[in-house]
Amino acid sequence: MVQLTVCLDSGGEKPLYQQLYESLVSQIRSGALKAGDRLPGKRALAGQLAVAVNTVDTAYQMLAAEGYLEARPRSGFFVLESGGFPAVEAPAFPHRPAADAPQEQEDEEEPCQRFDLSTGGVDTALFPFRTWGRIQRDLLYGEPELLRHGHRQGDENLRRELAEYLRAYRGVDCGVEQIVVGAGVEYLLGLVARLLGPVTAAVENPGYDRSRMILENSGVRCRCVSIDEGGLSAEGLEASGADLCYVTPSHHFPTAVTMPVSRRAQLLRWARQRPGRYILEDDYDAEFRFDTRPLPSLQGMGGRWGPVIYLCTFSKSLAPSIRIACMVLPMGLLGQYQAVFGSYANTVSRFEQQTLCRFLSQGHFTRHLSRMRSVYRGRMTALAEALEGAFGRENIVLQGRHTGLHLLLTLKNGPGEENMVRAARQAGVALRGLSQYYMEGRETCPENTVVLGYASLRDEEIPALAEALQRAWT
Amino acid sequence: MVQLTVCLDSGGEKPLYQQLYESLVSQIRSGALKAGDRLPGKRALAGQLAVAVNTVDTAYQMLAAEGYLEARPRSGFFVLESGGFPAVEAPAFPHRPAADAPQEQEDEEEPCQRFDLSTGGVDTALFPFRTWGRIQRDLLYGEPELLRHGHRQGDENLRRELAEYLRAYRGVDCGVEQIVVGAGVEYLLGLVARLLGPVTAAVENPGYDRSRMILENSGVRCRCVSIDEGGLSAEGLEASGADLCYVTPSHHFPTAVTMPVSRRAQLLRWARQRPGRYILEDDYDAEFRFDTRPLPSLQGMGGRWGPVIYLCTFSKSLAPSIRIACMVLPMGLLGQYQAVFGSYANTVSRFEQQTLCRFLSQGHFTRHLSRMRSVYRGRMTALAEALEGAFGRENIVLQGRHTGLHLLLTLKNGPGEENMVRAARQAGVALRGLSQYYMEGRETCPENTVVLGYASLRDEEIPALAEALQRAWT
Helix, strand or coil: CCCCCCCCCCCCCCCHHHHHHHHHHHHHHHCCCCCCCECCCHHHHHHHHCCCHHHHHHHHHHHHHCCCEEEECCCEEEECCHHHCCCCCCCCCCCCCHHHCCCCCCCCCCCCCCEECCCCCCCHHHCCHHHHHHHHHHHHHHCHHHHCCCCCCCCHHHHHHHHHHHHHHHCCCCCHHHEEEECCHHHHHHHHHHHHCCCEEEEEECCCHHHHHHHHHCCCEEEEEEEECCEECHHHHHHHCCCEEEECCCCCCCCCCCCCHHHHHHHHHHHHHCCCCEEEEECCCCCCECCCCCCCCHHHHHCCCCCEEEEEECCCCCCCCCCCEEEECCHHHHHHHHHHHCCCCCCCCHHHHHHHHHHHHCCHHHHHHHHHHHHHHHHHHHHHHHHHHHHCCCCEEEECCCECCEEEEEECCCCCHHHHHHHHHHCCEECEEHHHHCCCCHHHCCCCEEEEECCCCCHHHHHHHHHHHHHHHC | CCCCCCCCCCCCCCCHHHHHHHHHHHHHHHCCCCCCCECCCHHHHHHHHCCCHHHHHHHHHHHHHCCCEEEECCCEEEECCHHHCCCCCCCCCCCCCHHHCCCCCCCCCCCCCCEECCCCCCCHHHCCHHHHHHHHHHHHHHCHHHHCCCCCCCCHHHHHHHHHHHHHHHCCCCCHHHEEEECCHHHHHHHHHHHHCCCEEEEEECCCHHHHHHHHHCCCEEEEEEEECCEECHHHHHHHCCCEEEECCCCCCCCCCCCCHHHHHHHHHHHHCCCCCEEEEECCCCCCECCCCCCCCHHHHHCCCCCEEEEEECCCCCCCCCCCEEEECCHHHHHHHHHHHCCCCCCCCHHHHHHHHHHHHCCHHHHHHHHHHHHHHHHHHHHHHHHHHHHCHHHEEEECCCECCEEEEEECCCCCHHHHHHHHHHCCEECEEHHHHCCCCHHHCCCCEEEEECCCCCHHHHHHHHHHHHHHHC
16 A cells, blocks of 8 residues: 655645545656555545545545546555546547446445435335325415515525424524525535635534535535534534534434533533634434423524524425425524525425425424324334343443434444444344444444434334344344 | 725635625724715726626625615615624624514515516416326325435436437437436536636626626636627637636527537637636527527537536426426536535435426427427517517617527617616516626627516517507607
């Protein structure tokens, strides 16, 4: 394996992956890296450069797609001989044979597995087909004016329903004018990032790597702050030098910690210390709290003039393929938002906006949620009991029972997380180890712990699943 | 009116509007600008600073929303007294009375006018309600797997249909893997901008100001290049120092020029001169060519390994509120796209993707287009004849008859564009003058010329409209 000399400027205008990509291209072109050279592993290089693994992965994938590198399964990335280079200096746009085309990316889910414990899915059998379909039909035949452009932040009656729902169920304090409807949380995160400019953001570690990636793609520098028993550490936040703080206070992903009020107050105090500081609250699955009413949102504690930008999605409560999410902007950011994005057309089809609006206003949504909550609670309980039965209650620790839609399982004296994940896959169970959500400091990750998403599991599979895991791990 | 000293750095990391905003804030805080001072007009300041009017407008709107400035109708922007300032130094997030809330933005269209000749609309009465509704219902009841995540670039069968449609009707040369489906052209433009990084783009002048704004919001610096009888000037492009070129070659907006093949070849040669140069082809309404088949797209001339990023929308051919657009990436950008955005969820609901897919595959779309084309051709002809009848054929020049969905009208010896627009509005006709699409060099704009969008006009209104304009202008 070769030794790389790469110098990245984390304060620079270019994203880190781009800097790394360009540095490697120039080393390959100059001959410093030769055909057949094996590049360092992604984790190793990420550690050496103190960047996210994703940064290195992005640069490597770009180089592979462009023919500089070759990815060999289970061996890593190798420099290709120069004959393989695209003719970058004198591109004549030849019609290359289709075989050269980059492959379509594979989805990271593994649908071929027998049991799916990934965390992205939902139980689509619970979807309210009849009601949703009836509302859609009524709208299509009865409301032709929905073919015209609607309000750019989202149709006003929908935003009114959302404001009322968020107030009643999440303690969000906002007016209709603060709500922006958009085609998914990822889209809205990108807007926030561009609105706030090239700031530095603190992100949770372990945490939701995709949010970090989106922020970084949009020009936000991210610093990892570790999670303790109260969620994101306030001291860590202070020390991070960040002016934006991305958190999941209702139900931290993936450790399932709910942030206590004292910590929430610390976060709000941090934001108040300097103008221009904001907290980005991602309330991604707070609808599924099984024991008590969830804590009101951090946004509600801060108030409508406060520093919290609140995000919520209908991916989990309706379906991932219905692309509706919403964001609540602080009053203090509204002028800036309208100045920058005020003339962007809304990204959600008005028929789907209005279907959701009636689904909310006619009370279907709260009934649907309470039905889903009860199904998921039953499934979580059945899964927990089956696992305790299979392994013995004294041999495992289960965390995250109060809020959905995943559990953390720790196997006492287990064979190590990596072995657990591998053995589970061989037994037909798709799941991820907790350490995969650590963007740095993996050595501090609790041992023998895996993440079990149960939303798309079928109830009748649970006994066989528990047995398969027990056989795989003991 | 006060004299401003502002120094902007067009190569800087911060967008120009942000630099201008910050400069004005500091001048207000320092007392260099005093309460009651009137700021220069937007156009005057934009001319003085050599930036787009939109840049100045954005900064002014931000300052107004935050209470630094007050907008007085027909007089401009004035500095507010310091009592009106928000407490930026020590924000305590008080619950301010709702009366302080920034107003919801108004749509720029004027629905109260009797005749709507704006260019954003379509004739929604032509929408194929029955077919669209039947397909939607079939999918909702018959394809529950559509509730799950689909392919991140868009469902594969939809992309296959799009590739075939674009090949057959627009001469686009692409494989399924090059297509990205997204919730509107604005969203896709934002992705392109982030993909290419902080490049400099040449944009058409006159041209579509919103595209320029989106590019600038996403970190792309824009340089205006003037339009001649062949569209965007190749010499102007060369001189602009740009590495990205945004064009509407099929039907330039708003001058209606179709770019000839020789000019297209020049643009492709320009792109070939340097690696990393791209052309962004916005094929926003090429479906509505009335005389002959439209020229094949520039993308097709360049080929799938060529330098053209192709954008098209279904806003005009279906409805603005159905948010589906698509982009064809050059093969050479595919690896980079997948590395950066490959894991972003698609922004279009899968039910709408699949509805469009069946609408295309079952032949409804081409039938629908040919029906619309015939209605719009009839409307354009009726409008042209009514105008010639009202004004006398020798007194007006009409341009843009071959391609939809707007005409340019020049009134010989007219009272000046500004007077024409004002008189039309007083007579109940909403329209814009051609000079409003000039981002700079308005003095070169042809005189007495207005833009007439006829897509959302009703046929029976045409005689009264022509008469109203004739009375207003003579």
